[in-house]
Amino acid sequence: MPIHEACTSTDVRPRPTVRLPDRGPFRFPAPYDTTGIRLTNEQDMGGVDALWPTGYAYWQAINAHAGQPELYVFLGIDRTRGGAGPSLYHVDKQTLAVTPMGPLFPADHPLSWATGEGWYWSATDPAILYVSDDEHLYRYDVWTHALTVVVDITACQWMGKFALRQWHTARTGTVHSATLKAVTDAAWPAIGTLVHREAAPQPSRFIPKRGDLDESQVDASGEWLLIKENLDAADGEDNRILRVADGTERVLMDREGAAGHSDNGFGYMVAADNWNDLPYAWRVWMFDAAAEPQGRVVYHSPTWEVELNHVSHCNARRGAPEGQWIFGSGATRTVGPRANELVAFPLDGSLRVTVFAPTLVDLDAAGGGSDDYAKMPKANVDPSGEFLLWTSNHGSARLDAFLVQVPRL
Numbered sequence: 001m002p003i004h005e006a007c008t009s010t011d012v013r014p015r016p017t018v019r020l021p022d023r024g025p026f027r028f029p030a031p032y033d034t035t036g037i038r039l040t041n042e043q044d045m046g047g048v049d050a051l052w053p054t055g056y057a058y059w060q061a062i063n064a065h066a067g068q069p070e071l072y073v074f075l076g077i078d079r080t081r082g083g084a085g086p087s088l089y090h091v092d093k094q095t096l097a098v099t100p101m102g103p104l105f106p107a108d109h110p111l112s113w114a115t116g117e118g119w120y121w122s123a124t125d126p127a128i129l130y131v132s133d134d135e136h137l138y139r140y141d142v143w144t145h146a147l148t149v150v151v152d153i154t155a156c157q158w159m160g161k162f163a164l165r166q167w168h169t170a171r172t173g174t175v176h177s178a179t180l181k182a183v184t185d186a187a188w189p190a191i192g193t194l195v196h197r198e199a200a201p202q203p204s205r206f207i208p209k210r211g212d213l214d215e216s217q218v219d220a221s222g223e224w225l226l227i228k229e230n231l232d233a234a235d236g237e238d239n240r241i242l243r244v245a246d247g248t249e250r251v252l253m254d255r256e257g258a259a260g261h262s263d264n265g266f267g268y269m270v271a272a273d274n275w276n277d278l279p280y281a282w283r284v285w286m287f288d289a290a291a292e293p294q295g296r297v298v299y300h301s302p303t304w305e306v307e308l309n310h311v312s313h314c315n316a317r318r319g320a321p322e323g324q325w326i327f328g329s330g331a332t333r334t335v336g337p338r339a340n341e342l343v344a345f346p347l348d349g350s351l352r353v354t355v356f357a358p359t360l361v362d363l364d365a366a367g368g369g370s371d372d373y374a375k376m377p378k379a380n381v382d383p384s385g386e387f388l389l390w391t392s393n394h395g396s397a398r399l400d401a402f403l404v405q406v407p408r409l
Contacts, residue, residue, distance in 0.1 A: 002407055003031055003355040007345070010302050010337050016358055020394060025096035028357045028404070036357060037096050037403040039073060039089050044100055049367055050083030051399040052076035052115050053391050054378050057312035057329070058168075058217070058263040059120040061389050062382035062403075068126055069093055071382065072142065073389060074104070075401050076116025085112035086119070086131075088142055091403065104129070104142065123171045123220075123314070123383050134163035134183075137176060137196075151176060151196050151204070164194060166215045170222030171266075171318075174198040175244065177218035177225055180206065190214070193227055195244060207247075211238070218244070219264040220316050224287040226269060228259060236260065236274065241287050250289050257283055257295055261309065263326065265316035267291070270298065270326050270347065272311075280307045282328075284321050284347055293321070299328070299345045299353065306336035308343070310378050315385035321347035325409050327388055329379035331361040331372070342379050342388055342404060357404045360394040367393025367400075375399075385409070 005011060016029050022041050028034050045051055054061050055076070065071035071091050077083035088101035105112040111131060122128035122139075129140045130150075137151040153162060161183040169176045176196045181188045192208040193216035207216075211231040218225050227240040236254040243249075252258040259271030267288060273281045278300035284293055298321075301307060309330035317324060327344045338353070340361055345353045359377045368375035368391075377390035386406055391399045 001033055005353055005355070007300050007351040007353050008302050009353075012335060012337055012339075013341070013355075013358075015340065018358070018360060018394075023098050032355070032357050034356050034407065035096070035405045037091060037098060037405070039091075039098055039401040039403065040075065040100075041400065042398065044083075044087075045077065045398060046082035046084075048082045049369070049398040050078045050081040051391060051401060052078055052117065053368070053374050053376070053399065054380050054389060054401070055117040055119075057310040057327075057378045057380050058314065059118060059380070060123065060314040060383065061120070061380045062314075062387055063121045063126045063129075064124050064383045065093070065126055066384045071387065072101075072121075072126070073401070073403070074116065074119065074121065074129055074142075076114070076119075077103075078115065079113050086114055086116040089401075096405075104131075104140070118165065118167055120167075120169070122169075122173055124173065128173075130167065130169055132164065132167050134165075137164070137167050137178070150198070151178075151194075153194075162191075163188065166217075168217045170218050171220045172222050175218055175222030177216050179213065179215050193225065195225060197222075197244070207242070210240070217262075217264055219267060219269070219287065221266040221318070224264075224267060226259070226262070226264065226287070230254075239271075243287075250287075252285065257285070259285070261311065263311050263313035265313055265321060265324065265347075266318045268321055270311055270313060270321075273297075276300070279304045282308070282311065282345075293349070296321075296347075296349045297351070298326075298347050298349055299351065302337050305334045306330070306332055306339045308338070309376055312379060312381045312388075314383055315381045323348070325385065327379055327381040327385075327406075329359060329377040329390060331359060331363055331376045333363050342377070342390065344406070344409060346409075354409060356388065356406060359390060360392040360402070362393060362395040365393045365395045366397040367395075381406075 190213040213229040239258040262271035379390040
C-alpha cells in the first residue's frame with residue numbers, strides 16, 4: 001500500500017535500493033509497496049542517452065485506455081542522438097508486460113525528427129495522438145497511421161513567418177489553443193494566442209499579448225482559456241482568464257496567487273503560488289470569478305527546502321474540484337520530506353497526501369544531460385488515474401521511462 005500522510009508531515013524516507021528489470025514490472029520496496037513498470041532500456045536508445053523527458057506534466061503521454069486490455073505510451077526518442085524518433089510502447093494491463101512498437105513515423109518522414117515535446121493523446125479516443133510541427137496541429141491514428149490536419153497556418157505566412165507552439169486540446173477534442181510565435185530572429189518572441197474551435201463559423205481567433213507572454217492553455221471543458229504573461233513587468237507571471245465564447249476577461253496578478261506551473265480541470269486550475277506564506281503552496285482557482293472555491297490551498301510542503309515542481313491533472317473529470325485528485329513530482333539534492341517522490345493529493349482542502357514511489361532521479365548522475373530541469377521526472381497521469389508515467393536516470397548515464405500503478409485513492 002502507498003503512504004498516506006498530512007502535508008505537514010516531516011517524515012523523511014531514505015532513498016531505497018530498487019532492483020530494476022531489463023523491462024517490465026517490478027516492486028518498489030517498503031514503505032511504498034507499489035508496482036512499477038520499466039518501459040525502456042539501453043537497446044531502445046541505441047546504447048546512448050537518447051530519451052527526451054516526457055515534457056510538461058499536462059501533456060498526456062498515456063492513451064485513453066479505459067475498457068481496453070492494453071495501454072499505449074508515447075515517448076520522444078532523439079534521432080540526432082542515435083534513437084529511432086518518437087516511439088510507441090504497448091503495456092498489457094493484465095500481465096504488465098511491455099512491448100516496444102517502434103517509431104511512430106518512418107525514417108523519411110519529417111516528424112520522425114521531432115522531439116515530441118507538446119504532443120499528447122486524445123483524452124477520449126485510444127488511437128488518436130495529437131502531433132504538431134510549427135505550422136500544423138494534426139490528429140495521428142496510431143493504428144491506421146492516418147495523419148489528419150486539424151489546424152494549418154501556412155496560408156497566413158504572407159503576413160510574416162509564424163510558428164505555433166504549446167498546443168492544448170479540450171476533452172471534447174474540438175477546441176484547441178496554442179502560443180503564436182514570430183519567427184523573426186533567434187528569440188522567436190511570443191506575440192499572442194490562437195484559439196481554434198472546429199465547430200465555429202469562424203474557427204480561429206487570435207488574441208494578442210498584453211505583456212511578456214509565456215504560454216496559453218485551454219481548459220478541459222474548452223470553455224476557458226488561461227494566458228500566462230507578465231502584465232505589469234513586476235513580481236512575475238500574471239494570469240489572464242478568458243471565457244472562450246465571448247472573450248470576457250478576468251486578471252489574476254502574480255502577487256495574488258497567479259499560476260506559474262499549473263494544470264487545468266473543468267473550469268478551474270491547480271496552480272503553484274510563489275507568494276504564499278506556506279512553503280511551495282498549490283491552490284485551486286475557479287476560472288469563473290463568481291464560483292467557489294477561489295484560492296483554496298490544497299497542498300504545501302512542510303519545509304522551504306523541498307519543492308513539488310510539477311503537477312498533472314490529465315485525470316480530471318467534469319465537475320467541481322471536490323472528490324478529485326491531482327498528481328505531482330519533483331527532484332532535488334536536498335534530503336527532506338517527500339523529496340524525490342511521486343505523490344497525489346485531493347482538491348478538497350484536507351491537505352492530505354499519498355506517496356506512491358520514489359522517482360529514482362539523481363540530479364548528479366549523467367543521465368538526462370547537464371541540465372537539472374531535463375532530469376526532473378515531470379510525472380504524467382493517464383485519464384483514468386490508474387497509471388503514472390515519468391522519466392528517470394535511476395542514477396545512470398541515461399534517462400529511462402517508468403510507470404507506477406496507482407492504487408485506489
